[in-house]
Amino acid sequence: MKSKYDVLVIGGGPAGALAGKTAAEKGLSALIVEKRPAIGAPVRCAEGLGKEALHEFIDPDPRWISAEMTGATMVAPDGFCMKLGSQLAGSKVGYVLDRKIFDRELVWKAAEAGADIAVKSRASSPLMENGAVKGARIEYGGKTADVRAEVVIAADGVESKFSRWCGVDTTVPVREIMSSVQYVMADIDIDEHSTVFYLGNEVAPEGYLWVFPKGKRIANVGIGISGKKSGRGHRAKDYLDRFVKKNFPDGKTIEFIPGGVSVCRPLNCTVADGLMIAGDAARVVDPLTGGGIYNAMYTGRLAAEVAAVCIGKGDVSKKALMTYDRNWRESKMGKAIERNYHIKEYLIKQPDSKLNEIIHSVSNIHMKEFTTMNLIKEIIRVNPKLVLELGALAASLR
Amino acid sequence: MLNVHRDICGYCGCCVSVCPEGALELIDAYLSVEKNCTNCGICAKICPLGALEVIDEKQV
Numbered sequence A: 001m002k003s004k005y006d007v008l009v010i011g012g013g014p015a016g017a018l019a020g021k022t023a024a025e026k027g028l029s030a031l032i033v034e035k036r037p038a039i040g041a042p043v044r045c046a047e048g049l050g051k052e053a054l055h056e057f058i059d060p061d062p063r064w065i066s067a068e069m070t071g072a073t074m075v076a077p078d079g080f081c082m083k084l085g086s087q088l089a090g091s092k093v094g095y096v097l098d099r100k101i102f103d104r105e106l107v108w109k110a111a112e113a114g115a116d117i118a119v120k121s122r123a124s125s126p127l128m129e130n131g132a133v134k135g136a137r138i139e140y141g142g143k144t145a146d147v148r149a150e151v152v153i154a155a156d157g158v159e160s161k162f163s164r165w166c167g168v169d170t171t172v173p174v175r176e177i178m179s180s181v182q183y184v185m186a187d188i189d190i191d192e193h194s195t196v197f198y199l200g201n202e203v204a205p206e207g208y209l210w211v212f213p214k215g216k217r218i219a220n221v222g223i224g225i226s227g228k229k230s231g232r233g234h235r236a237k238d239y240l241d242r243f244v245k246k247n248f249p250d251g252k253t254i255e256f257i258p259g260g261v262s263v264c265r266p267l268n269c270t271v272a273d274g275l276m277i278a279g280d281a282a283r284v285v286d287p288l289t290g291g292g293i294y295n296a297m298y299t300g301r302l303a304a305e306v307a308a309v310c311i312g313k314g315d316v317s318k319k320a321l322m323t324y325d326r327n328w329r330e331s332k333m334g335k336a337i338e339r340n341y342h343i344k345e346y347l348i349k350q351p352d353s354k355l356n357e358i359i360h361s362v363s364n365i366h367m368k369e370f371t372t373m374n375l376i377k378e379i380i381r382v383n384p385k386l387v388l389e390l391g392a393l394a395a396s397l398r
Numbered sequence B: 001m002l003n004v005h006r007d008i009c010g011y012c013g014c015c016v017s018v019c020p021e022g023a024l025e026l027i028d029a030y031l032s033v034e035k036n037c038t039n040c041g042i043c044a045k046i047c048p049l050g051a052l053e054v055i056d057e058k059q060v
């Protein structure tokens, strides 16, 4: 660890890894600090990622792909199963990753590109000068070091504190935190090539329950419920335990994973003087699916690209760094977040009877290609009344 | 006072994201509670495992 870098990245998740790698590739000196002793562990993820999304960043490698998905099943509150087979989904389904290895690979790629890495090293406060971020204090192995940087990229995940210390409010509203628990379960009867989603207020209030296969007879079985619905006796773990008891009574849990996923709108502003915020720390998770791996990699890479330009011009003011904020909001990813936020807000307000109706009607239609966008278009086509209910959202899809 | 049941906590950071005071911090595998905690109970409500509890100091 040196005392000065062009870019200091806080957090060694997908956002931080892509930020560090990209910065190094642009010829900048970069350091990634990760507070945990091991990259990627413990896992806080169901590990699902779309094929195209992955290919945009890295070629698939069997070392960190647990399973390939060719279909998906949605189970309505009344138990009705809507199957989306591979003929619908084509090749465009996805992977269930092994994130312990995947995250490590991403950080290894950053190291290979020339970035320095420090594990079990925690950023404990920002170095501030005249209101601008100039680096961070790092605690490691009982020692403290001040690391200065032109730009700090906060990629510190859902538990992000760094940007808050710099004056940015990152509080997730209670109703928009998905309080989550997941078991990696072995020896269970599943379709090893299809993900399954269970919806309904009895199963997972304002969220969903998932079974993501990781191979033959093994899967990530997890749940996310709205923080609003969580409380003593009815927490995410209570719901999951009930489901598991009923559906996989003989399954063996080989890993226990609590977690939180934000499904709020992204931060109002993701830059400040000398600071950029990426990934979960910026609250850029897809509010409908809770997926954040792609968005983390996307924003991490973009942040470093913009940092490189700004450092080159000698201007790392908030105004200059705003290019990052504008670009991700205008990107396909940014637009999908905005659109899916509306869809989520609509869906969580529906009673089970309405969810049943929607899933039944969608199962009767034939989509050429399964995407969220097509799904919504079809829902609206089958339920014209929804156009009124969805208002502006529907208009934006036409 | 906010009590952390360390034997229940799975150090996931979910609670850290909702604390309006920024009073919680996840330091790798343990959760620290700062003095500015107002005992509002939000974190205790959303913890997926029920590892947090606001307890009445008078009763301790």
Ligand SMILES: Cc1cc2nc3c(=O)[nH]c(=O)nc-3n(C[C@H](O)[C@H](O)[C@H](O)COP(=O)(O)OP(=O)(O)OC[C@H]3O[C@@H](n4cnc5c(N)ncnc54)[C@H](O)[C@@H]3O)c2cc1C
Pocket (backbone or CB within 6 Å): A010, A011, A012, A013, A014, A015, A016, A033, A034, A035, A036, A040, A044, A045, A046, A047, A048, A049, A121, A122, A123, A124, A155, A156, A157, A158, A159, A160, A161, A162, A180, A181, A182, A222, A258, A259, A260, A261, A278, A279, A280, A281, A285, A290, A291, A292, A293, A294, A296
């Ligand atoms: C139960 C669950 C299921 C999920 N399922 C999916 C899914 O199927 N598909 C999907 O796409 N997404 C999923 N997600 C979301 C996904 O895991 C995240 O969006 C993704 O990990 C975000 O990457 P990140 O780099 O922004 O943050 P993280 O991966 O959280 O990385 C942040 C890193 O920063 C480190 N850090 C934090 N503070 C500091 C500090 N002060 N100093 C040094 N280091 C620090 C942390 O230790 C951590 O390693 C799920 C999340 C949960 C909780």
Ligand code: SF4
Pocket (backbone or CB within 6 Å): A258, A259, B008, B009, B010, B011, B012, B013, B014, B015, B016, B026, B031, B046, B047, B048, B049, B050, B051, B052
């Ligand atoms: S949400 Fe619960 S399990 Fe997670 S870190 Fe906080 S107290 Fe621990």
Ligand code: SF4
Pocket (backbone or CB within 6 Å): B002, B018, B019, B020, B021, B022, B023, B024, B033, B036, B037, B038, B039, B040, B041, B042, B043, B044, B054
């Ligand atoms: S009780 Fe309220 S103020 Fe205290 S740590 Fe929990 S959320 Fe923060």
